[in-house]
Amino acid sequence: MESLRGVKMIYELKVEEDAPMTVNNFLKELLTEGEVDAVIAMTETPSGKSAFPTMISHPEKLSTNVFAPLLPVSTGTVVSKVTKVKPPKKTLAVVLRSCELRALTELVKLNQADLENIILIGVDCSGTLSMDTYQGQDQDITEAVLKNESEDDLRTACLNCKDPVPKNADLVIGTFGADTDKNLFLDAKTEKGAEIVSALGMDESEGEEVREKAVQDIRDEKEENRKAFIQERSEIEGPDKLLEFFDTCVNCHNCMKVCPVCYCNECIFESSIFDLEGDKYMKKVEGKGAYKTPTDSLLFQLTRFNHMMLSCVGCGLCEQACPSDIPLMDVITGLADNAQELFEYEPGDDPEEELPLVVYREEEFEDVEER
């Protein structure tokens, strides 16, 4: 969607206290100037242990930190919740990271989110930490991650991010290529976004080239990371390795529940379809002579892969939610890339592009019929 409709304007946000406070003030201006009626943005909880996307309508209640390096839930899921039944009549601005925007774009395609009256503000993502790491850190963790000083602590998903730069947002708050002690970029990507910045009267930035280079650099770096990671983990292959990998799965389905693009209203694995009569279980056991209970852990994972891989945005929430600490991204990263490559589909890239499994061409995939 970059430069769509010929809109391409980069403005500058001067950092006053620090980067989070600067964005907070910008959001405050949006509210007080009446540009939007409410915002959803990451806000640290009072204990400081966590941060959550928070919906705020009173300017004085704004204490956001859009750079808080934590992903407790995908904001894509939150927007789906707010707009699925009926989008609001008033204007709502939502601040999202790149993976959350990708998820939201997929949810729109799945008719599970509606962007009417929603203003999307993307934010460059320097990565997020696990809940444990985040809780164990002092207050400066936001700054440390923003300045790439905590790279070793980033979640696997973030180290191998598909693209840390937001796509399909009306406005993008840019940190890549900026000295975050002095300024941030504000990139108007759509007419809606441009209208807002012009209403607020902001200064144009002269750092466009610097930003473009920084964006390219970080994209290259992540792509390299991702390729190396997939190569390294490609040994998890075949029944032995796969069963070992999922050995500690307790079949809790947390990975499915937190997944922003897992789209069924009722998961087949949570339905009664696998609830069988005792005699059926007795007959089933005769087949192999023994089976582990609860049954179908691997069936669940395999099926989830089939349902989700084409829309997988690589947020890694599944891995974060696993109570057995199964490093799901070790398997999912390569699976998703292979599947998406096969269908030449990039989830979250183009809102106009249809989901691969709802369209077809008359002549394609003929090798599948060979066998």
Add this chain to the structure above:
Amino acid sequence: MSEEVENADEEFEPKIVGLLCNWCSYAGADLAGTSRIQYPPNIRVIRVMCSGSVDPVYINRALLDGADAILIGGCHPGDCHYIDGNYKARRKMALLKNILTTLGMEPDRIWLKWISASEGQEFADTVQEIVEETKKMGPNPMKERWNL
């Protein structure tokens, strides 16, 4: 040695799950039966309304439970009773096979074939072919796994 392998081959009778669409392949199988065309008894047929309605969960379940091969039978391209179910089935199967390949899980045990209601012989030949190819592959290793 080669004799032993041959004997082992003879002993292994693959179990094949057939998911056949109501409008074409199932009728094709029916025609094979009523026409008394001989085909191996290794296939267990399940009638489905459309090849496009076959979710990967059913195939995965058969695979993990130890089916040696799975046949998804649908109408020829352009002939789907629901217009485009078979095209969508092909996409789903392409994805499933891609995923199984990445995981090293024998995608070749899954067969997608177009068999029309008039192709009784084609159905019999398909089953014959699957039995032969599956015998070459040997039994599904998941048959012995209890810890899934």
